[in-house]
Amino acid sequence: MEQGEEARRDTAGVGAARAFELVQKELVSEYGADFYGSYISPLRLVAELNGVLLFRAGSRIAKERLNQQVVDRLGARMRAYEPRVQKIQILLEHEIPADVRALADARIEEARQADPEPARPLELTFETFADGPSNFHAYTVAQMIGAGVGVTFPVWLVHSPPGCGKTHLLNAAAHEAIARGRKVLFMTGQEFLECFQSALHKKRDSSSFKEMVRAPDLLIIDDFHRICGKRATQEEAFDTINELTRRGGQIALAANHGPDGLEGLDDALKAKLKGAAVSEIAEPDAPLRRKILDARVAHHARANSGFSVAPEALDMIADRMHVTGRELDGAVCQLLIEWKISGGITVTLEAAANALQSKLAEGAERRITVQLVQKVVARHYNMSVQQLLERTRRHSIARPRQVAMYLACKMTHASLPDIGQRFGGFDHTTIMYARDRIAALSETDPNLKAELEGIARAVRREP
Known part of the structure; x- marks a missing residue:
């Protein structure tokens, strides 16, 4: 035994x-x-x-x-x-x-x-979601899906860098839909992949899996990008979307990139997602970061009576930490530790700066992101970010894309592989080629050099 x-x-x-x-x-x-x-x-x-x-x-x-x-x-x-x-x-x-x-x-x-029980996790509902300009479109669509009024868009894809609130919105929509009596199935892309593979290879019968994922009124799949590159699983996802929407159901998906940026996504599924409603969430601006900080301090104060942070300390964090909501949550947790160590004294500006010294430095360095560069370059060339990320050799798109790659290399701290992923899964050698190509051209073309300097200034001025 x-x-x-x-x-x-x-x-x-x-x-x-x-x-x-x-x-x-x-x-x-x-x-x-x-x-x-x-x-x-x-x-x-x-x-x-x-x-x-x-x-x-x-x-x-x-x-x-x-x-x-x-x-x-x-x-x-x-x-x-x-x-x-x-x-x-x-x-x-x-x-x-x-x-x-x-x-x-x-x-x-x-x-x-x-033994005092730790604070419960934040309830992921619309009431606890901090909305602002960078996420308002996604927030509004998620509310419509939760209320069951978004039937005109049977498939919805929300995408953003990690930590910007995609999972929160999906959970909030699920909460609302269940409260209204709808049948909801919530999975991650990894769960979809593992459940399907298990049914296919271990049980030799995927009918029970098909029945499970096609039965709900609303199917929600978080981290949908996890199934990319898995041919059989992508085919099953494609069939599931078709069958569920055919009978009037809805599907909400979240991923780290839009359809063109999902590396390994097969053509049929990519075409299906291009025809879906799509919302992008950008990293929060300073007012939204302040709003998130207020919400997270209030959340921790409910479980830790007396916990408070000086308003000027929160202002400083919101101004200097150009990061996602998830990282702001981590900063507040650090302040909570500081508050407990100090014996329950309000966290002052000085105490917050000392406690978050490394995070503040990192946040300042990360002010310029690949996403911000893409946004400004696309605007400069009068196109959308989605067009900028298209896999095409047309000069009208390929040249602006190379410019964006060049500036991403020069102005951000992202690695070459990470920049490649942000541009839809390009290999790091492609990024190196674009960087070196634009750098060489700017040395012989004063107009291009001036154009690059103008775009760079616009990136730095962007709030």
Whole structure:
């Protein structure tokens, strides 16, 4: 008998609470840290009634995803440690019977006094999303999809650099759609890939997978770029989009790039996405960064009574850290640590500058991004960024694209491979060629040199 199986046999009958504690360690490796942290970690065992275990989910969308993807595996793993477990029920707070809820609340308070529970993750709803000019289009479309009024665009793709709020908007749309009684399936691209591959290669039958992904009213796939380059999976995604939309369903996708920038995307799926509604989220400007900081400080203050940051400190961070919302969240977490170390004193401007010294320096260096260069170059040549990224050798597009590549090399700290990815998956040698070609031409063409200097000035002036 294997060591793991023997350990399970020896610990049989450990009780539901201990069994859940042991199972959680296994679920991290099975589902991955991101999925576990978002959906399984907030799960709380509140009662055991004649072999039926009642768990409280952290949110409505978490309940849906747990019931779709986790509950059967959770039950099987729990029974390996505690054979008396017969059934798992995952409920929301208001769905738990009143007498059970009262007992659970008493236990939670008792546990909190002994070991305070960490703050719950930010609820990813429209109410907690900080909107501004850089994300307003995506925010508005996501609201329409959540409300079920976006039927005129059955497929929606939202794209941005990592950390700009795509996942937040998808979750918010899912929350709203579920609240309105729609059937929603939320997956990541990696989950779509793994579930399909498992059905195809292990079970030799993908019919159950097809039924699962084509059944909902709204199918949401985050990190859709994860399936790029996987031919069979892309074909299945293409068929899923066609079948689900044919019968009136909707699909919302999020990726790090638009259709032209997704490396490895096959032609059929690329054409399908080009015909979809597309929203781009840019990195936040200073007013939106300030808004995000306010929201994150308020969130942490709810779990840490007295936590506060001086307004001038937040102004300084918003002005100097030209980064994404995710990185601003990290900055606030750093300030929370500073606040606790100082004994609960309001974080001052000086204290914030000291605590975030490395982040502030990094944020200042990253003020000019590849995305910003693309935006300004496209505007200079009177075209859209999407046109600039087209894979074509037409001089009217190829030359501006080379100019943008050259300036990205000169004005940003991005590596050559990263710049290549930002331009739709070009190899780093292509970026080197464009850089050297434009540099050589500017040495012999004073007009081009002046043009490059003018574009560079426009990039630096861009807010």
